Structures are given as structure tokens and as C-alpha cells.
Amino acid sequence: MRSLTVLYDSTCDLCRAARVWLEREPMFIPLNFVAAGTPLAKRRFPQLDVASTLRDITVIDDEGSVYRGAKAWVLCLWATRRYRAWALTLGSPRAMPAAKRFVNWVSRHRGQLGAAGWVLRRMG
Amino acid sequence: MEPIVITYALYLVISILLTVWVARTLSKNGRIFLVDVFSGNGHLADSVNHLLVVGFYLVNLGFISLTLKLGYLVRDAQESIEALSGKVGVVLLVLGAMHFFNLYVFSRVRRRSELMSALPPIGPDACTAVAG
Secondary structure (H helix, E strand, O other), X not given: OXXXXXXXXXXXXXXXXXXXXHHHOOEOOOEEEXXXXXXXXXXXXXXXXXXXXXXXXXEEEOOOEEEEOHHHHHHHHHHEOOOHHHHHXXXXXXXXXXXXXXXXXXXXXXXXXXXXXXXXXXXX | XXXXXXXXXXXXXXXXXXXXXXXXXXXXXXXHHHHHHXXXXXXXXXXXXXXXXXXXXXXXXXXXXXXXOOOOOOOOHHHHHHHHHHHHHHHHHHHHHHHHXXXXXXXXXXXXXXXXXXXXXXXXXXXXXXXX
């Protein structure tokens, strides 16, 4: 795995803040951010269902493996230098169900979580 | 010979022997650990190991020589043993602290190298074609 492409919802404040935060982190593996549903995203991944990429954050590695939702988040953290240990904990079979529930909840309510995006920007 | 001189001589001999023993233990057992950290590169492990042991000797011998002076007179064997025991006790505690510090450094280095080579904890959901 040499690089990861992150398809994110560019219309949501929280997602944009998360992108800015991840872009500032030192990485083991570089992330390329592409706004989901744009012509560029469709051109690069013609087989991916656009509606699903707009619903859940989607990460695709250079070999074409697709990770969605909580798995996509774990992979993004795994790519960072500082949070790889966290990713290994969160991605373990014991923690993954809770991580999935949390990410799905945040994802469903991301329209109302603009304030969290603001906090994330201040933290970064 | 004056009792104080004998005390000093004994202090130096005991502390230096202890330092040598701890350093040898550290380098003998630390090597296996470092070879694993540097993924089997024995030369690099030996080199790092040697550098660590040199640092260990410098700090400990420096400490031993700085704390040599007793500050009071020793008149007989009893006082000599008491003074010696106090001095050697402090040296032992410092050696112990240095030893644990070295272990901490080893385990940090090892943890780092484990993280560097860790695979993603999760498998993909699907596969897709990637264009250009």
C-alpha cells in the first residue's frame, strides 16, 4: 500500500474540518482527498456507486480495495504516524463494532455537527 | 594504610565491578532485542548496543567518581562498612534507574518499529477498478 484516496463529502463542515486535520498530520502513507460525487471521483473510480460514496466516507488504496465508514476512518488513522497505535486498537475485533456504531451515528448527524468541525479546526 | 583510604579503594572496586556486570548483562541480553528491532540487521544492532553501553559506562563511572568523597572520617572497620554500604547502595539505585531507563528506550524503539511494519487491522469491504 503506497497511497490512499479518500472520497469525502465536501458539502459537510465536519468532513472538511476532518480533511484539514488529516492533511496537517505527519503520515506513514500519503492521503489524496477527492470530493465524492465530483467528475474527478467518477473518472477515477467508474465502478463505485456515487450515492454510497456521498453517504459514507470511502477510502480506496492503490490496488483498488475499498473501505467504507468506520473501516475508512481506521485506515486513515492507520496511515498517520501519531495515531497508528489507536487505529490498531480501534480496528481490533473487540472495538470495531463500537467504532462502527459511533461512526455511523456521527455520519447520520453530520449535518448538525458543524460545531464539532469548528472544534476540530481549533485543535489542529 | 588509613581506614578511609581502604574504604575508598573498596568503594571503587565494588562499584566498578557492579557497573561492569550490569553493562555486560545489558549488552548481552539487549542485543537479542535490538536484532529483532532492526529486523535481523545484526551489524546495526551491535553498533547501537555498543553505543548504549558506552553511554551507560560514562554516566555510571562519572557518578561513581563524583560521589567518592565521604565528607567525614572513618576510624574503624564498623564505620568503614557502614560508609561503604551507604555509598554502594546509592550506586546500586542509580545503576537500577539507568538499567530501567535503557529498557524503556529499547521497548520504545521496538514499539516504533512494530508500528512501522504493522498491517491495517481491518480488511477491505470491496474491490474496484482504479482509472489513471
